[in-house]
């Protein structure tokens with residue numbers, strides 16, 4: 682549902698903080714069944730990984746990575762590579778997941794706690810829930826070599842539109858979100874990166890502004906800049 686501005690979307694929804702503030706920690710799982718959108722992330726991640734040669738340990742930042750399932754899935758799929766996996770989450774989720782931390786998997790709630798430079802950023806179904814998504818995309822590309830985006834609502838509209846996203850997590854929940862103007866989103870990525878792969882996510886289809894279409898995924902190579910802190 683579209684709303685006038687981001688503040689109206691926030692006012693109408695409890696948001697992620699409220700959802701995550703209750704409940705026990707949840708152990709990262711190795712799912713027995715893998716959704717198509719998970720497989721799409723795995724494939725794009727592999728493509729980025731192939732081009733990260735010569736690194737002993739691949740540093741990954743998983744934005745909105747929830748309970749950290751992708752860390753185990755990727756490690757299982759690429760047994761010859763080692764990973765240092767950082768999940769950037771809401772303060773509530775980051776605190777809740779602490780019991781499951783290891784040498785290779787940690788949760789943080791701020792970019793200040795992330796390595797200045799990582800090899801791969803994964804951001805699946807999260808960019809649209811951030812208040813300042815364009816700034817965050819630019820920052821993520823400045824601090825990484827590769828950005829894997831999945832489940833992003835890119836729409837044929839003139840400007841980004843704030844909206845209320847309805848989901849089912851146990852019961853129905855509402856979040857403030859952005860429906861992105863496709864051309865603007867791509868322009869932001871192209872300022873500091875190059876889109877090398879793009880795909881539809883048929884498991885995430887929405888009707889908005891009179892258009893029914895699937896969300897999208899993108900693999901973006903960051904263009905090195907002088908202030909890339911490696």
Ligand SMILES: C[S@@+](CC[C@H](N)C(=O)[O-])C[C@H]1O[C@@H](n2cnc3c(N)ncnc32)[C@H](O)[C@@H]1O
Nearest residue numbers: 697744745746747769770771774805806807810
């Ligand atoms: C729809 S889930 C996506 C989970 C997982 N990445 C996936 O693709 O299935 C969105 C996740 O983003 C997290 N999130 C929401 N706002 C966030 C923020 N400002 N910073 C970090 N994570 C956030 C939520 O807590 C939630 O785990």
